[in-house]
Amino acid sequence: MRLLFCGDVVGRSGRDAIAKYLPGLRRDLKLDFVVVNGENAASGFGITEKICKQFIESGADVVSGGNHSWDQRESLSFINNEARLLRPVNFPEGAPGRGAALYEAPGGRKVMVINAMGRVFMDPMDDPFAVIAKILERYRLGTGLSAVIVDFHGEATSEKMAMGHFLDGKVSLVVGTHTHVPTADHTILPGGTAYQSDVGMTGDFDSVIGMKKEVPIMRFTRKLPTERMSPATGEATLCALFVETDDKTGLALRVEPVRIGGRLSQSMPEVA
Amino acid sequence: MRLLFCGDVVGRSGRDAIAKYLPGLRRDLKLDFVVVNGENAASGFGITEKICKQFIESGADVVSGGNHSWDQRESLSFINNEARLLRPVNFPEGAPGRGAALYEAPGGRKVMVINAMGRVFMDPMDDPFAVIAKILERYRLGTGLSAVIVDFHGEATSEKMAMGHFLDGKVSLVVGTHTHVPTADHTILPGGTAYQSDVGMTGDFDSVIGMKKEVPIMRFTRKLPTERMSPATGEATLCALFVETDDKTGLALRVEPVRIGGRLSQSMPEVA
Amino acid sequence: MRLLFCGDVVGRSGRDAIAKYLPGLRRDLKLDFVVVNGENAASGFGITEKICKQFIESGADVVSGGNHSWDQRESLSFINNEARLLRPVNFPEGAPGRGAALYEAPGGRKVMVINAMGRVFMDPMDDPFAVIAKILERYRLGTGLSAVIVDFHGEATSEKMAMGHFLDGKVSLVVGTHTHVPTADHTILPGGTAYQSDVGMTGDFDSVIGMKKEVPIMRFTRKLPTERMSPATGEATLCALFVETDDKTGLALRVEPVRIGGRLSQSMPEVA
Amino acid sequence: MRLLFCGDVVGRSGRDAIAKYLPGLRRDLKLDFVVVNGENAASGFGITEKICKQFIESGADVVSGGNHSWDQRESLSFINNEARLLRPVNFPEGAPGRGAALYEAPGGRKVMVINAMGRVFMDPMDDPFAVIAKILERYRLGTGLSAVIVDFHGEATSEKMAMGHFLDGKVSLVVGTHTHVPTADHTILPGGTAYQSDVGMTGDFDSVIGMKKEVPIMRFTRKLPTERMSPATGEATLCALFVETDDKTGLALRVEPVRIGGRLSQSMPEVA
Numbered sequence A, B, C, D: 001m002r003l004l005f006c007g008d009v010v011g012r013s014g015r016d017a018i019a020k021y022l023p024g025l026r027r028d029l030k031l032d033f034v035v036v037n038g039e040n041a042a043s044g045f046g047i048t049e050k051i052c053k054q055f056i057e058s059g060a061d062v063v064s065g066g067n068h069s070w071d072q073r074e075s076l077s078f079i080n081n082e083a084r085l086l087r088p089v090n091f092p093e094g095a096p097g098r099g100a101a102l103y104e105a106p107g108g109r110k111v112m113v114i115n116a117m118g119r120v121f122m123d124p125m126d127d128p129f130a131v132i133a134k135i136l137e138r139y140r141l142g143t144g145l146s147a148v149i150v151d152f153h154g155e156a157t158s159e160k161m162a163m164g165h166f167l168d169g170k171v172s173l174v175v176g177t178h179t180h181v182p183t184a185d186h187t188i189l190p191g192g193t194a195y196q197s198d199v200g201m202t203g204d205f206d207s208v209i210g211m212k213k214e215v216p217i218m219r220f221t222r223k224l225p226t227e228r229m230s231p232a233t234g235e236a237t238l239c240a241l242f243v244e245t246d247d248k249t250g251l252a253l254r255v256e257p258v259r260i261g262g263r264l265s266q267s268m269p270e271v272a
Ligand SMILES: [Fe+2]
Pocket: A008, A039, A040, A066, A068, A177, A178, A179, A180
């Protein structure tokens, strides 16, 4: 199966990149399943129903979230009607929506997607290691389940690498989100799980993590209140990870970064 | 001028990579100046005088540090006699050693190296923005100063990107260290400063940030005391950043990642 | 029922105060049940089996813990054989020992003690609100259960006050530990639960939270490695909270601080 | 000299307590100098010019602040014209207003007030230990300076106790603010400095640190967005510290808590 995971889409610039490039990627890379992290899609803060639908129309099968999942109040309600939108699975019981679900890829193949949040340097949440382990007791690769994709939304590389190894051999992909900077450590772990510490944002990199740079610089240097931050408006780089998996084992055969447009070095897998 | 910055060397595996590859890199990339971050060189924790000398013998002009600078007690004293070893400049006044200094590259060219520590999700330190700005009041690129290299040792991508833009046009390179994972966002900022959020460690990537993975995974999942962490012993990937600068302006002409050996995708600049 | 809760005992000075004063308090205050937090009893770090037994001999019915519960390795094993020693209930599943248990007071009255850890500014743990709520579904005051005592080991006053109100009317006492400083906000909440944000340590207050002051001051001002911290050796103030409850409702009738010895202002309830 | 320090005034309930009790306290306790921390006076967030003037009319000589100093935008400008309003002294250079100043008490006696912010579990600021030490190089008790009052606005008891001992003998009073809960550890340190880890808020204690309790409890338990927090409206307890100093040495002779009104146990010094 061919999977693509697109990192945190930031604001209009990021959304434009998804609309512009994702349909072509879906075709050229012969993708079977696409996940887009949308926690910063609406002006940098959260996601609206309209934007979520746009991502799906552009080719996303699932839209995942993170600490910004609820920044737009409407997400608290429409997530209950939108099975393709996930929020972190380790929110307290009773949170709206779902954090993990089973989806169908072409040919009736089953794909599980899990969205979880790290706890190091982040808001206290239920233990992501325990929560994911519990899910995987019931869902095992290679038993009618073609792929498991884990979006691990976290800050610390230590926690992310630990999660990668913790799940190695049990899931198809552990990919980090949240830092908004792509890491160059995409790899297939010894047990067969594809891994990247952070896929990076889909946003304008002439910025501070996607936001216009003047305001955050002032915050760091002056420690005084500022106007609200807003997304940078230059051309975005679409940052994503391409993974090919073996449908029988569910494990990764190939992992390669995708970077299109904007200021970052470009990268595009070649698919026969 | 041709610069190379090598990220946090972790343990014996990382030191072996420096010894094996740095002399050849110095020659093949025709390097004029090399900085190695050595804060994790001694069993993952700090640096000894012996190891510092080995790095210099292998081709380092300067060895920088971070939050682990003092993990080996001997560093508190030998740093006073070793002008080539830096510790973060924003330690409280009276700390041993120095955090910024002027060095000489071939042809009598002057290179300033500044080592600073971020404050987001890290131990409280003096304001790195203010401290660096004050240094740069006296040291300006293009006035007899060929290059300024800033090793910004920090956790948060927001603080690192803000520092990059804050110094853009005033220094040759702002390169992040500390997360131990190389980022794929190497770029030349609009004002001419080369930038990378994190250069990544020189260590074994089949690990949790360079340490054998079993112990950190247990810490995350069980929250009980464990034995001490120790560096992973597999082959290291040397992670570095290659930068070419204009000696007149001190600004960057070219920036490219270096990754040799070990598990990460390989990258090597071509130098005519 | 008459309850006494003694705060974090720090080192020998704190242990001496328990040995010296607790037997008399037990008698003079006509106590039915005593809990002592012992997480710093062994040189400031953790607790040994020997010290735990001493507390019980001096009159403790239960010894509770906190983030330092495991600092002495032997506690990982002897806690399994010592039903009177608790560790925070919101450790990951599979942790040694127990975090909540039912005990017997004179006259066959049942007392539940719950030890839980806060998450604000502390190591990530399972959600203490959810974990305690789940326990209280099965254990309700006034149905054969005479008292429920919650030792909430936390840093932030906001989280502690929120826990107090969250449990108000459902438990006899929510008492904070961990900051090592007694608060003057002992009260009976509107629903009948006794509350104090922090009971304070039983230790020498001419110190930094019970430790000799020179080393911590150096850490704050110099940010360099120091020798290990060790408990201050001056006379301790025993800090405790005295609570009288109604055996039928399990709610509080009276709450008063106890402070004996050492440097703090003295306080002793009068019991007819 | 007789000093009174009133802790963080929260919202209307807290302001009413200041207006109601401070004039009488000024008279009955024969106060020479009064400081009120006003960082939460305006609906729990910051302070307005009007409120600041009300505090002064009620008997405050100085109004201090903290991390909430700038929550009301108007404070960024009117602080420049209001010498009696302080903000933390360890804000970055160039911040509006001042963090330490010399004031006059009856009889021409000089009183220095310093407002500083801690760094443990708080936003990164300049080193408060270093900043205060530098001020005290020029201002020494007993050389025409009758008293030095330090409002140390911080979270961690360790940092606060360390600051107390660090300044012991050099200032008249180190009093903590920010946690909104009064501590029962008021004391005169060995060197003669009066000390209390936290003076506590002047606000309604049937609350979560002064705010209506429902919203913060929901935040802790559900981790979902809520409406804005607003101050609790029950009767406030005025929490303050009374200190008598020797005008010659500037050191403390007597220290006693003040608690009037509301739910906390009442405390009132007797002054002949
Ligand atoms: Fe994001």
